Amino acid sequence: MRLEKNQLIAGIPATDVRRFMRRAAGFIIRPRTITHLLGWDREDARGLLRKFEAEGLVTTTEDHWEATAKGHALAMATAAPPLKRQTAERLLDEVINRSDQSVR
DSSP: OBOOTTOEETTEEHHHHHHHHHHHTTSOBOHHHHHHHHOOOHHHHHHHHHHHHHTTSEEEOSSOEEEOHHHHHHHTOBOSOOOOHHHHHHHHHHHHHHHHHHHO
């Protein structure tokens, strides 16, 4: 998954949502998790979790939320621009040359 520079998720910058998911995915998520990690107040945090649920990033259980596969994918997403073909070819050539030198 790749994030675009000005992309929004649930109305907030995708990089902020990614930062949250990186820290919260794999744990029990409650409104206080958002309060602690993003600095939102408790009621706004509950609303944000509902928006994350609508986006498919979290799923609700009896008393908390958990990250979905999509939420975990977002946690691992990159915001870096894709490599240009010329750069990728140069880097690959460098790896091959180093490999050839180490075999000798």
